[in-house]
Amino acid sequence: FAVLFPIIVALLLAGPQLALWYFAREAADAAAHVGARAASVHGAAGGAGQAAADTYLARLGTGAITDYSVTESDTATTVSVHVTASVPNVIPLPGFAPTVDVTVTRGKERFTTPDSP
Numbered sequence: 001f002a003v004l005f006p007i008i009v010a011l012l013l014a015g016p017q018l019a020l021w022y023f024a025r026e027a028a029d030a031a032a033h034v035g036a037r038a039a040s041v042h043g044a045a046g047g048a049g050q051a052a053a054d055t056y057l058a059r060l061g062t063g064a065i066t067d068y069s070v071t072e073s074d075t076a077t078t079v080s081v082h083v084t085a086s087v088p089n090v091i092p093l094p095g096f097a098p099t100v101d102v103t104v105t106r107g108k109e110r111f112t113t114p115d116s117p
């Protein structure tokens with residue numbers, strides 16, 4: 001019993017830990033998509049994607065994501081929003097710190113004419 005009890009407890013806590021991780025990954029992915037969409041609009045100000053993703057995650061609350069960082073990078077034709085978030089730890093294992101890492105790349109809007117595609 002003394003050998004199996006820690007294994008059983010870890011397996012019982014693995015379900016909620018997996019659920020928290022999945023929810024945090026989906027929230028980070030949605031925030032990255034919101035940020036990329038905001039930054040890809042024609043004439044968007046610099047940092048619009050980062051601000052949109054920060055606002056999305058701030059509205060979400062801090063229950064499933066304890067800490068996050070958002071970075072935005074762009075080129076002449078694309079914009080990328082990178083979200084890294086920490087997930088609350090349910091399993092009491094030393095050195096176990098679950099995180100999620102999502103990057104969304106989207107093409108920038110541009111208007112063309114038949115003479116200049």
